[in-house]
Amino acid sequence: MASSAAAGSDAEKGNWVLNAPRLPGSRRESVEFSGEESNKDIVILQGSLKHFKHSTTTDASTEDQMLDLEKNSSSVDRSQWVLNGPEPPGLCHELMDSVRETISYCGNKYSSLKSQPMLKSVVSVQQEIFPILVWGRNYSISKFKHDLMAGLTIASLCIPQSIGYATLAKLDPQYGLYTSVVPPLIYAIMGTSREIAIGPVAVVSLLIPSMLQKLQDPAADPIAYTKLVLTATFFTGIFQAAFGIFRLGFLVDFLSHAAIVGFVAGAAIIIGLQQLKGLFGISHFPTSTDVISVMEAVWSSFHHPWSPHNFILGCSFLCFILISRFLGRKNKKLFWLPAIAPLLSVILSTLIVYLTRADKQGIKIVKHIKDGLNPSSVHLLQFNGPHLGDVAKVALIVALVALTEALAVGKSFSSIKGYHIDGNKEMMSMGFMNIVGSLTSCYVATGSFSRTAVNFSAGCETPVSNIVMAITVIISLQFLTRLLYFTPTAILASIILSALPGLINVNEIYKIWKVDKLDFLACIGAFFGVLFASVEIGLLVAVTISFTKIILISIRPGTETLGKLPGTDMFCDTEQYPMAVTIPGIMIVRVKSALLCFANANFIRERIMRWITAKKAEGLKGNNTKDAIQLVILDMSNLINIDTSGIATLEDLQKNLTSEGIELAIANPRWQVIHKLKLSNFVGKIGGRVFVTVAEAVDGTITGKIAT
Template sequence: MASKHTELSDVHGADIRTSSFRDDEENAFAHKVQVPAHIPLVREFEDAVKEVFFPDDPLRKFRNQTPTKKYLLGLFYVFPIFEWMSTYKLQYLKDDLIAGLTIASLAVPQDLGYAKLANLQPIDGLYGSFVPPLIYAVLGSSRHIAIGPVAVVSILLGTLLRHEVNPTNTALYFKLALTSTFFAGVFQAGLGLLRLGFIIDFLSHAAIVGFMAGAAITIGLQQLKGLLGIKNFTTKTDFISVMRSVWRNTHQWSRYSILIGLFFLAFLLITKYIGKRKKKLFWVAALAPLTSVILATAFVRVTHLEKHGVQIVGHIHKGVNPSSIHQLEFSGSLVSKAVRIGLITGLVALTEAIAIGRTFAALEDYQLDGNKEMIALGIMNIIGSCTSCFITTGSFSRSAVNYNAGVKTAISNIVMSIAVLVTLVALTPLFKYTPNCILAVIIISAVISLIDVRAAYLIWKVDKLDFLACMGAFLGVFFISVEIGLLIAVGISLAKVLLHVTRPHTAILGNIPGTNIYRNIQQYPDASRVPGILVIRIDSSIYFSNSNYIRERVVRWVNDEDDRIGNSKGVALQFVILELSPVMSIDTTGIMALEELCRTLQKRKIQLALANPGAQVMEKFHAAKFIELLGDEWFFLTVGEAVHVCSRQLNSSFEN
């Protein structure tokens, strides 16, 4: 029976005829696949700019507002502190004070150790927990992130700096560290302003898990220098070099350092275990590092073990962050080095901070604007570089303590900053006799939590390619260096993306019995093929990078179907229907590939039909005159309609 066709005149003047799903006798109605209305080029450009550079939420809030209201909304958007302070409740203060003092007690000993990871002076670590947290409290939108130096970024910074400048040249080394921090902030703020935060998503979760685990072990191995009391230690970070340095310097091992270190390492691990088992006792684990420093320092001071091989921190001068604007270098050979180091460390710092922020935002059910966070972190590091701070970001361990302490707002960062200020002004001389071994074990206990075996196992179960990225990053950091491991992580993640882009998934669809639904026959074994018709779904946009593969894959499906029909002596293949609903876009090369596919099938007396092409796809089909080539009657709204029309033509040919 002939199908009913309705001719349409779209906004371009093209006539597109579409087939009705039912016979004329069955309340026929026309389903129309239309070309969307033409959008002027200027309008398209404006929409693209808005989508890229302007967040939707603020724009929506600004609509239909008075000038005063718009000013306040703009102020709240740029400075989130004014927004949450306007609704701040006095009962929040107790929780924020407790959280701030708790993370300060954790920050002080960690900062002393993390500065050593970057081959900088211990005081530089404390500087990083004074000014940057204040800046973030004003500009940042996360309630839970605790700001300061972190282990992974510190060792990465130290490794990259050491490749360019010998740490013994302290003045030049410090200049490069500050300049690198400045450029890290510029990159971070720039990515946020341009709304290019998607760049950090190229570091997949699997790559981050592997990178963090490798970095944690590398950082832990580096602490063997302080734990064992070795003076001449390797500057390399890979496992083989570190272990070789350890065993070649057994004569430098200090038994007192080892005993002190192991005792307090056991103490820290036990308190951490208690804090994990009983969430209300989180403060036990949080106060343990500072308690360890106080007890170990007092013990060394009383026993004078510094005279028996126990290395100590030494004198730390008092005072707040000095200005370091004059230390920044914007000319000469240091600039290119600082730009490269700043880019790498800045991206890693961003990745860590955004991951932390998103994690706690999800737990507390609020939204975190990633681009606004990048601006806050970037400005924080730019100002930090002008106040003697090396690169800082959100800390996993401190943020977790902050969360468990019941923090309500970013006031906790301000409280921590004030506590560190008091330490800088009055308490730094007390750390003179702090043994290096205690700082080493504090770092070891802190980075252990970065090794997530359960996450790695889950990645292995879910996706083997993801696990390859995870292990590539881990082994790269473990056996080569931190920066090489990072490059491997990014490289494997990009390779995986390219693999999926260039080799997209396609599937044969079959009819679910008793319905008009068509699904993947591998996923639904009861789905039946339609005799004489092959339905293929393309699960990707069609671009120059994958168009030839898609064309060849469809031809292979056709060849396989011919072989199957030949073996079963079934109905010869006469129609190929492509389900295009997942195809969001197509380029010129993609259209040319479909044209070639159409001609190839025509030579084999097989008709090509397309089901449910999207708006952008139809617009490009129209512009390329592909609709005229294929024939407007072979465009269908659904697979069911396409199969219905093709089946009727098959029946008609049999009758004839």
């Protein structure tokens, strides 16, 4: 083995990692030490002192002190470093640290500002809140040209989409245009992403009515429903701003990536089915969003007189939009074609209906869209209604979904351009823009993937493209709404349908299936929950499956037996590294869990005892007693904490091993773990066999045998 160790280069050792057997993999027989090789190849790991000496530059006197300390310190001395360490921080201290960490950012900013002159401090605060004051100093005419082109391009896509998404949200069409004015202006001065395009999006536009129409039917009382939507938008902004101010962005992580992929795919299909109302010109449509109710409504519509003109007109322009998108992907110079195709569709279809008076032949049209700038909606917010609690719950869900989509979009495009967006600032900017938006007749706005992709392709340089887009929408609201009177609803449906294929990411779903089956279960759970039940049920199913995955991993953590890698001082999993060598008479076990607690302790103890029993039976069968297990070493490097149930289980394990004539030792216990083991007197029960590393535990055992 010595020759193989010498021959093993760093490249070959790297291949041990890359060419490890597939998971879960069948257990393989490990090579074992025998004879004199066991004494030759056991190397004492010198711990952090050796690493410190070789990796840190110190003066001569410090190096001499380190050398003397290393020479005079034995493994017994180093074990005392573990046993005699200071007490770890208590629960109150940890809670205070958590609070301190939450507000440390503000505290550091306050300290730096306090040391500056008053005027400079005011400027620094303004720059922190409004990033436009930072990048705006280097703004140039050349950048404005790019932003102007990008802003006009996304406005041509935004105007028809906003009208369509407003109808999807069961609101009057002008509310979609209002939402494309105020939120983009606020984000432009507070946001940190250069490419993200702000406005209404399909998923949020579906999510809001799917939950709020249970409280108020939008068809029966549209004004009361609009009040609920605006109130939910206000609370959504409050939640989003609070996440950013108190640095609670981790809450967004409760919606896992797999859950979001499945949810968005299911929502895309539901949105597409909802558009069949406009595409077929169906008058009566169910309020429920599940696929069965929608398909029943579509099927029943064929039994009544209906005009196929809506379907023919909508499908014609849907084909036009999809063909223009295909041409834009084939030729990058034609990026503007798919962006302007929806607006061209609206203009052409409106002219066709107006000139032929097709509305008299059964073509359904948008009719009146209220013109003028965003009116104040402060008087529409309801803070004392009977549904306030339910509206707040809806707002929390919408806030999480909207933030998840916006951050995913922003991070995707910022990574392409090689800069970083500040997640907490993004949350604050999204929150404030929705708060102000709720006061100016806007419903929930967030980052749109389709419009952001167009903005990026159009060559935007800064968030000024959002300002250009908002100004264009303002002009449209002021002067062009009357021209949209004859716009057919089938065209709005086709525009929304054209945006849906990008929401169903089949490649990502396949990747999730290939990488993690439990994540795939959460993905399809969200997908089918949205499809056959409701949007909120789909989210609930996805979150439940994700939490179930965490619980399963916690209560059934993996355990692995370790062996020594040839030519190194490292002890690794013998299944992952078949070349790892086990040591006669010693079983080294590592628990792959951060917590040893009531939920998993017995499972771990039973697995260790099964291994001991199997090893003993194997020795009796082969009539080989020299390799019988005499020592079990628990590598606790992964354990961060332990509870009383975990300690009690370790005591039971120690008793069971003692009855079998086997000793127990622990290696590399963390701070909280060793402190609790000392308080419970477990260290005394195992004879003080506590070591800094697994290598020292092995060496101490072998040295003791040789001395005996």
